Amino acid sequence: MQPRLHRDLDAFASVAEPLFRTDAVTHTVALTVLAQLRSGWYPIEDARTLLTVHDGGRAVGATLRVAGWPLLASGLPPESAEPVARALLEHDPELAAVSGPKDRATAFAAAWFAAYLEQTGAVIPSGTAAGASTGPTVAAVQAPSSGAASAPAPSSDAASAPAPCSGEASAPALASGEASAPAPGSGAASAHAPNPAQSPTSATVEVPAPAAPPGAVEEVRLRLFRLGTLVPPEGVSGTARLAGPADLDLVGKWMREFHAEAAPEAPSPEPETLRGPLERPGELRALLLWLDGGEPVALAGASAPIEAMSRIGPVYTPPDRRGRGYGSAVTSAATRWALDAGARHVVLFTDLANPISNGIYPRLGYRPVHDAVQLALPTRSN
The missing domain is CATH 3.40.630.30 (Gcn5-related N-acetyltransferase (GNAT))
Known part of the structure; x- marks a missing residue:
């Protein structure tokens, strides 16, 4: 599967919106955030990520992220998680969370952790989903100390793939569901009461997949x-x-x-x-x-x-x-x-x-x- 980064909102929407409209309930946040971007509710420069996924020339997935909010995973097939994670690790260095239906969000998170280790050689910080997980593990590749391996560049609707935080996908920083609700990412609707509580020299390691108790992996359960x-x-x-x-x-x-x-x-x-x-x-x-x-x-x-x-x-x-x-x-x-x-x-x-x-x-x-x-x-x- 081939990720394609977009600089132009209309070009992204022409591919992504028909996919989101096939199931407006599942893609409720993606559709409303896209509408807000097109209306000017969010400045276009706040669109950090506009990405579609293609398989044999056919569009099969899409995701977007607005500054300050998580990546929206409802439109990412689980099998696209690895190439998308590799592309966004280079493109969106400020990406700090993913949200969406549990199977799709966890698939992306597991791929992100694996790509993060491979490309940076870093240790997953404790308190993040992978660092705190007690769930199943996924194989990842520890990058050799001489340097991190680069991820394959995704295609783009521009002459070349956008550099991290460049072009229309970069600029200053705004879930649920919208600017006025928690999160592109979902956004819990209410606040009635406070919440109660592979290089030949690389070594293969086991990275916990994101499946830990609430408060460890899951910042919010919706x-x-x-x-x-x-x-x-x-x-x-x-x-x-x-x-x-x-x-x-x-x-x-x-x-x-x-x-x-x-x-x-x-x-x-x-x-x-x-x-x-x-x-x-x-x-x-x-x-x-x-x-x-x-x-x-x-x-x-x-x-x-x-x-x-x-x-x-x-x-x-x-x-x-x-x-x-x-x-x-x-x-x-x-x-x-x-x-x-x-x-x-x-x-x-x-x-x-x-x-x-x-x-x-x-x-x-x-x-x-x-x-x-x-x-x-x-x-x-x-």
């Missing part, structure tokens, strides 16, 4: 849910409305608080990036407020439908307003907005370490689709 039949909560005081331009200060404040609690290492959205959704709700996403006694008490977002798929997130209730059902109510309202906007598949991610959100969403009619993970990776930039 579950993707899809709506069955919406069951609105009963007995919650208040009503919902779309957030508008006059709510910019409040929404910006709650977004910062949400990120600080749910995704402290991810970049928080700049207030100005929220102006578009507040002025033109539904063009890219909508933000809804739950009001009790006329006062905003909770927030939920919903992405504009793509291939009849909309993702809910973030969901945020300030700490002093929790325990009253506002999170459930505003999630239900955001879900109803998505359905009315034409979504047939409404999805959201939860952090499996948060029992509150994992209890709320099934009661609203959401059902599990698959588990996903975010895995730490050793970086070339360290």
Whole structure:
């Protein structure tokens, strides 16, 4: 399989988007991040990686990464992990995490660890997925002390493959699901309560594959849910409305608080990036407020439908307003907005370490689709 790095967003999208649209639920984050890049929500220079995978001239996979966020692995077939890891080890030295469905993210992580050892001769730092893993091992090649072997260069839609952090894929640094939710990478949807807790002279070594207990390999364990039949909560005081331009200060404040609690290492959205959704709700996403006694008490977002798929997130209730059902109510309202906007598949991610959100969403009619993970990776930039 041959990885191909792209400098041009449209060239990448012409190949990747049809692949992502074949299963909009599985590729929910990739589709929404791509839409955000094309709309200007993220500056194009924040697109660190735009990569497609080809087999015999046929496109079979795609991945992308926006600065500050993990690589999105939903579109990477496991058999493409090794060539993609080798290509990105050279191209994206700041890549520090991968997220996506568990089988695809772990396949990429295992390949990354093997390539990292081969190309750098370094020891996997303790605390990363490989260094902490107690799971199965994969064979890797320790590079000879005289120097690391170079990885085969991927093809590119430019005259030559981009140098690390060069061209459109380089520049300053923004999950879940979007600039306003944790992570391109998935993004747990809610913050209702704090989370509880081969050269002939080379030597072959065994590198642990990424399969360790939570807190070692897995920085975040996620579950993707899809709506069955919406069951609105009963007995919650208040009503919902779309957030508008006059709510910019409040929404910006709650977004910062949400990120600080749910995704402290991810970049928080700049207030100005929220102006578009507040002025033109539904063009890219909508933000809804739950009001009790006329006062905003909770927030939920919903992405504009793509291939009849909309993702809910973030969901945020300030700490002093929790325990009253506002999170459930505003999630239900955001879900109803998505359905009315034409979504047939409404999805959201939860952090499996948060029992509150994992209890709320099934009661609203959401059902599990698959588990996903975010895995730490050793970086070339360290």
